[in-house]
Amino acid sequence: GCPLTPLPPINIAIRFTYVLQDWQQYSWPQQPPDFDALLGGEVGGVEFGKLPFGACEDPISELHLATTWPHLTEGIVVDNDVYSDLDPLQAPHWSVRVRKADSPTCLLGDFLTEFFKLCSKKESTEEILGRGPVEDEGKDDISHALSKLTEPTAVPIPKLSVSNMVHSARKRIRRHRRVDESPLSNDVLNSILLVRGAMCLYRILIAFSLSTVSIQNLYNQLKSAPSDSLTYRLALCVCLVNFYHGGVRAVAHLWQEFVLEMRYRWENNYLVYGLASGSPDLRCCLLHQKLQMLNCCIERKRARDDGRKTAEGGKERERGRERKVSGATGTENGRLGPESAEMGREVSPGKSWDSWSDSEGEDEFFECLSDTEEMKEAGSTDGEKGGAKVAKPDGRLHPHGKLTLLNSQEPLYIPVTQEPAPMTEDLLEEQSEVLAKLGTSAEGAHLRARMQSACLLSDMESFKAANPGCTLEDFVRWYSPRDYVEEEVVDENGDTVVRGDLSARMKIPGNMWMEAWATAKTTPARRQRRLFDDTKEAEKVLHYLAVQKPADLTRHLLPCILHAAILKEKEEESVEDILSVRKAIQQATSHASKLLRHPSPDYKKLEDVITQLIAVETVIARSRSLKAKFGIGKAEQGDNAEDLERFVSSLLEEPEVSVIGAGRGPAGSIIHKLFVSAQRAALLAPLDEDTGRGGGADDKKPMGGASVPDFPPPAGREILLRTCVPRPAPYSKALPQRLFCVLMREDFRLAGAFSSDTSFF
Numbered sequence: 001g002c003p004l005t006p007l008p009p010i011n012i013a014i015r016f017t018y019v020l021q022d023w024q025q026y027s028w029p030q031q032p033p034d035f036d037a038l039l040g041g042e043v044g045g046v047e048f049g050k051l052p053f054g055a056c057e058d059p060i061s062e063l064h065l066a067t068t069w070p071h072l073t074e075g076i077v078v079d080n081d082v083y084s085d086l087d088p089l090q091a092p093h094w095s096v097r098v099r100k101a102d103s104p105t106c107l108l109g110d111f112l113t114e115f116f117k118l119c120s121k122k123e124s125t126e127e128i129l130g131r132g133p134v135e136d137e138g139k140d141d142i143s144h145a146l147s148k149l150t151e152p153t154a155v156p157i158p159k160l161s162v163s164n165m166v167h168s169a170r171k172r173i174r175r176h177r178r179v180d181e182s183p184l185s186n187d188v189l190n191s192i193l194l195v196r197g198a199m200c201l202y203r204i205l206i207a208f209s210l211s212t213v214s215i216q217n218l219y220n221q222l223k224s225a226p227s228d229s230l231t232y233r234l235a236l237c238v239c240l241v242n243f244y245h246g247g248v249r250a251v252a253h254l255w256q257e258f259v260l261e262m263r264y265r266w267e268n269n270y271l272v273y274g275l276a277s278g279s280p281d282l283r284c285c286l287l288h289q290k291l292q293m294l295n296c297c298i299e300r301k302r303a304r305d306d307g308r309k310t311a312e313g314g315k316e317r318e319r320g321r322e323r324k325v326s327g328a329t330g331t332e333n334g335r336l337g338p339e340s341a342e343m344g345r346e347v348s349p350g351k352s353w354d355s356w357s358d359s360e361g362e363d364e365f366f367e368c369l370s371d372t373e374e375m376k377e378a379g380s381t382d383g384e385k386g387g388a389k390v391a392k393p394d395g396r397l398h399p400h401g402k403l404t405l406l407n408s409q410e411p412l413y414i415p416v417t418q419e420p421a422p423m424t425e426d427l428l429e430e431q432s433e434v435l436a437k438l439g440t441s442a443e444g445a446h447l448r449a450r451m452q453s454a455c456l457l458s459d460m461e462s463f464k465a466a467n468p469g470c471t472l473e474d475f476v477r478w479y480s481p482r483d484y485v486e487e488e489v490v491d492e493n494g495d496t497v498v499r500g501d502l503s504a505r506m507k508i509p510g511n512m513w514m515e516a517w518a519t520a521k522t523t524p525a526r527r528q529r530r531l532f533d534d535t536k537e538a539e540k541v542l543h544y545l546a547v548q549k550p551a552d553l554t555r556h557l558l559p560c561i562l563h564a565a566i567l568k569e570k571e572e573e574s575v576e577d578i579l580s581v582r583k584a585i586q587q588a589t590s591h592a593s594k595l596l597r598h599p600s601p602d603y604k605k606l607e608d609v610i611t612q613l614i615a616v617e618t619v620i621a622r623s624r625s626l627k628a629k630f631g632i633g634k635a636e637q638g639d640n641a642e643d644l645e646r647f648v649s650s651l652l653e654e655p656e657v658s659v660i661g662a663g664r665g666p667a668g669s670i671i672h673k674l675f676v677s678a679q680r681a682a683l684l685a686p687l688d689e690d691t692g693r694g695g696g697a698d699d700k701k702p703m704g705g706a707s708v709p710d711f712p713p714p715a716g717r718e719i720l721l722r723t724c725v726p727r728p729a730p731y732s733k734a735l736p737q738r739l740f741c742v743l744m745r746e747d748f749r750l751a752g753a754f755s756s757d758t759s760f761f
Contacts, residue, residue, distance in 0.1 A: 096671065720740050
């Protein structure tokens with residue numbers, strides 16, 4: 001016969017995959033929230049001062065270990081259901097991949113999601129709490145009682161139906177029941193609001209202990225509020241109350257208490273702490289600006305009351321015996337003075353209106369006066385032009401350097417002036433709309449200039465009162481030095497002297513400065529009509545706060561919550577040090593900044609920002625889970641700590657990571673221990689229980705309980721056969737042939753790739 005051609009050698013590559021699902025002692029390290037402390041009265045600054053963070057479940061569900069023998073020859077290994085020469089620990093190559101849990105539940109993400117859902121609510125605070133409609137109905141019935149009796153109108157038949165009467169009765173019963181039932185329990189409410197203290201809700205908000213990483217000007221980018229401000233802390237408190245204590249009803253209840261606290265502070269002259277002093281910061285959210293405006297009103301009111309108290313004290317010393325004689329009158333006059341400025345007493349609700357009434361105007365700082373004797377006297381004094389009698393100076397602050405009046409050698413004094421009225425962004429927008437509606441005509445431009453010159457007119461009147469006999473040139477030298485041009489000239493005697501005159505723009509006919517100077521009266525600032533009516537503005541702010549629905553409140557506070565979430569994630573990322581997380585936080589911050597700077601942000605896109613923040617939280621949670629499982633951070637790791645950190649970081653970023661040193665390296669040793677622990681724990685389960693590792697019914701069990709295998713049966717076997725064979729004829733060129741086989745628990749696949757020589761066939 002013909003001689004047999006020797007078979008070419010076959011190269012075999014084998015890869016076994018082992019699945020680890022039970023982590024045992026390497027449990028998920030997330031600490032659960034302390035619900036006992038949260039609900040048992042221990043609320044305070046620990047829980048209500050920070051947002052929670054971390055996953056509620058292990059974000060790493062499985063670990064897949066692939067052991068590979070890349071070069072084997074046929075006939076040297078045995079692998080079957082009974083026996084196998086392939087020991088995973090002896091495999092020359094290990095690679096690992098992790099299976100991540102799909103959308104794990106995260107604490108911060110849940111808080112943000114639930115808070116964002118409040119934006120879609122449409123009910124008002126009264127409708128949610130069920131308190132306002134009952135009172136309104138009663139008032140309506142009383143006010144129209146006589147008209148209903150006297151009007152000869154026919155009674156509609158449908159209103160007398162039994163169903164309508166029962167429905168109306170049920171509504172009233174439900175409303176009355178909801179009045180008695182508070183959304184927040186007494187224990188929780190007392191813990192949050194400290195009801196028995198005079199400071200009420202304010203104490204818990206100020207007592208927050210924030211442990212966030214400070215980022216300069218982040219609140220400017222997001223148009224939120226500083227992280228140490230009352231508005232920022234209120235946002236955190238509302239978010240936590242919404243999640244833990246009853247949702248939208250609890251938020252409505254808390255907001256109602258907050259508004260009452262703000263009114264209490266206004267009526268009793270208590271400053272709102274936790275806010276920067278000065279005018280509203282237009283870089284912050286509107287709610288923060290409103291609270292700053294309320295603080296400005298309280299400051300002005302306190303200054304006015306203190307000034308009136310000082311004036312009344314001087315009058316009492318001058319009157320002396322007269323006050324003792326007229327006891328009744330003195331008592332009535334003193335009731336509005338000392339008691340209003342005394343900070344520790346209760347003040348009647350009508351006090352805030354009495355503080356700016358015209359009857360007491362002569363004693364009050366920045367008071368509105370109209371048709372009083374002193375205004376008439378001031379006007380008549382100002383009208384005396386040719387008389388030798390000069391008005392007594394009033395309202396001087398201090399001399400303006402060495403300048404003197406042009407018409408006399410009297411020093412030029414800087415007057416005490418009214419501060420310009422602070423404004424929030426909505427008031428500025430409203431004012432700009434009013435000015436824009438005046439049009440571009442000459443009359444409209446003139447009226448617009450007069451509206452904008454109220455502060456100028458006030459300063460002119462104060463200047464006239466402080467510098468009797470002054471001129472417009474004197475005022476311009478102090479108020480706008482650039483509009484007073486000085487130059488050296490030679491006089492009649494040939495001497496060089498310095499003479500000044502108004503600038504060209506000041507000499508234009510119809511100039512607003514000249515008109516304002518001509519109409520300005522000699523009135524010190526304390527007797528002028530107030531540029532800033534603090535009582536009116538405070539009531540407007542309090543009304544604005546009172547009519548805010550929970551959805552409106554949520555929209556106001558959403559920038560602060562996103563601000564707090566970003567701060568929290570940056571704080572957590574600083575511990576983990578993950579480059580991809582840092583980039584993701586920067587992208588989320590940039591995205592949120594662009595949306596929140598818009599007057600009407602797109603809330604659908606803001607929801608995408610929240611999704612980005614949840615993804616960041618998930619990545620950080622996965623990193624912590626892997627670090628806990630691989631023991632990173634423990635003292636016994638020694639020199640291998642850096643290698644393990646790089647290995648864990650690679651697991652987060654890459655789909656599959658090679659294990660340096662295979663089973664003998666530091667990472668391989670830890671993986672081996674994880675599988676050993678899982679195998680030992682599996683023996684505690686019944687033998688007929690399916691452990692779900694994919695080994696099938698023929699999994700190898702310990703023989704007689706003598707030994708426990710370190711690894712479970714492989715979940716998948718991949719075998720690759722490669723060789724070179726001449727095809728289709730023995731004299732053809734030898735070409736590569738490949739056969740691939742996958743064996744799994746319920747799956748079998750065979751794939752071949754065969755080549756043939758086509759040169760002569």
